[in-house]
Amino acid sequence: MTILELNCIDKKYSQAENYAVKNISFEVKKGEILALVGESGSGKTTLLRLISGLEHPDAGYISLSGNKIVEGKKSVPPNKRKVGMVFQDYALFPHLTILENVKFGLKESGVDPEKTAKATLNMVGLSENFNKYPHQLSGGQQQRVALARAIAPNPSILLLDEPFSNLDAMLKDQVREEIRQIIKETGVTAIFVTHDTRDALSTADRIAILHKGYLQQLDTPRKLYEHPVNAYVGNFFGRRNEILATATEDGFYTSFGFIADERSKKFHGKVRIIFRPEQGKIKKSPRQALNGRILKTAYYGDHQIIKLSDDEGKSISIRTNPYKVFPANSRIFFSIRDFELEEAF
Numbered sequence: 001m002t003i004l005e006l007n008c009i010d011k012k013y014s015q016a017e018n019y020a021v022k023n024i025s026f027e028v029k030k031g032e033i034l035a036l037v038g039e040s041g042s043g044k045t046t047l048l049r050l051i052s053g054l055e056h057p058d059a060g061y062i063s064l065s066g067n068k069i070v071e072g073k074k075s076v077p078p079n080k081r082k083v084g085m086v087f088q089d090y091a092l093f094p095h096l097t098i099l100e101n102v103k104f105g106l107k108e109s110g111v112d113p114e115k116t117a118k119a120t121l122n123m124v125g126l127s128e129n130f131n132k133y134p135h136q137l138s139g140g141q142q143q144r145v146a147l148a149r150a151i152a153p154n155p156s157i158l159l160l161d162e163p164f165s166n167l168d169a170m171l172k173d174q175v176r177e178e179i180r181q182i183i184k185e186t187g188v189t190a191i192f193v194t195h196d197t198r199d200a201l202s203t204a205d206r207i208a209i210l211h212k213g214y215l216q217q218l219d220t221p222r223k224l225y226e227h228p229v230n231a232y233v234g235n236f237f238g239r240r241n242e243i244l245a246t247a248t249e250d251g252f253y254t255s256f257g258f259i260a261d262e263r264s265k266k267f268h269g270k271v272r273i274i275f276r277p278e279q280g281k282i283k284k285s286p287r288q289a290l291n292g293r294i295l296k297t298a299y300y301g302d303h304q305i306i307k308l309s310d311d312e313g314k315s316i317s318i319r320t321n322p323y324k325v326f327p328a329n330s331r332i333f334f335s336i337r338d339f340e341l342e343e344a345f
């Protein structure tokens with residue numbers, strides 16, 4: 001069931017030369033977690049502000065739970081939209097206890113504020129901290145209070161602005177998992193903004209990627225990563241290698257060697273072979289393998305990146321396990337699995 005629909009939304013700020021977002025249409029299903037990603041200035045925050053009612057679009061409409069909340073000049077005010085917000089800095093009231101913080105948003109909700117606030121705090125795992133003040137909690141706990149405050153009034157949709165950006169790397173993995181679990185347990189629909197592709201890939205059910213105000217692709221993390229619709233999307237989610245090749249009857253000739261591949265029959269002349277570093281595999285034997293000279297290796301603890309060059313100086317990177325030490329300048333064999341092919345003109 002569709003909870004949120006954006007239809008042909010345009011927004012240009014007064015004084016601005018370009019549209020902040022242009023021709024944006026998408027739907028979010030009930031219970032889904034959608035990540036909005038894109039570089040700085042791509043329009044992510046503008047979309048959140050349009051959905052929450054802090055901005056009004058120049059064109060298009062937005063529906064929430066089947067009701068148009070924005071169309072033409074008409075607009076449902078933010079406090080009547082049933083939209084919950086979690087801000088980057090959590091925006092908790094410092095002079096209120098965490099119980100009071102959560103009760104605050106429940107005043108006009110028709111539920112028993114005390115009971116609902118306690119139940120929601122219990123659900124986010126903060127049952128022992130009702131009377132503490134925000135500054136007495138860790139960053140991760142403060143974020144759970146902010147989440148409880150936003151969820152308690154039972155919103156139709158939850159909007160989270162950069163929810164993981166204030167957390168250090170160690171805490172981030174754990175908090176991502178916790179937040180996803182809490183959102184899934186409550187069944188609330190959520191949209192979160194992030195510029196971190198790892199946050200998006202690991203936490204969202206689907207990801208929408210924006211570039212200069214235009215929606216590029218909206219898909220599951222796996223589809224976006226493995227089958228990007230264009231080079232911009234492909235490169236946004238991490239480095240990709242490109243090798244120029246010549247298609248023949250039974251494979252592709254490249255400057256790193258020959259790749260036997262049935263797909264070559266569909267191509268004529270030059271093609272681009274595109275693959276991510278982790279699609280490369282180091283091989284012991286030269287049989288049916290490509291080869292390259294090691295330019296350098298970069299060690300990351302849990303993996304290493306090997307930069308290889310062909311005889312003409314063209315380089316590619318391969319990701320491999322960290323255990324074996326590869327001396328610079330040595331020649332190694334490798335293969336590439338499941339690579340993408342593009343006609344090269």
Ligand SMILES: Nc1ncnc2c1ncn2[C@@H]1O[C@H](COP(=O)(O)OP(=O)(O)OP(=O)(O)O)[C@@H](O)[C@H]1O
Nearest residue numbers: 013016020038039040041042043044045046047195
């Ligand atoms: N109040 C404003 N007035 C004029 N232009 C604005 C305003 N807010 C945003 N913009 C412009 O609209 C475009 C989209 O901005 P937006 O803040 O939505 O991007 P973003 O993807 O959220 O960026 P960031 O990751 O840096 O927060 C940018 O070009 C920005 O400069």
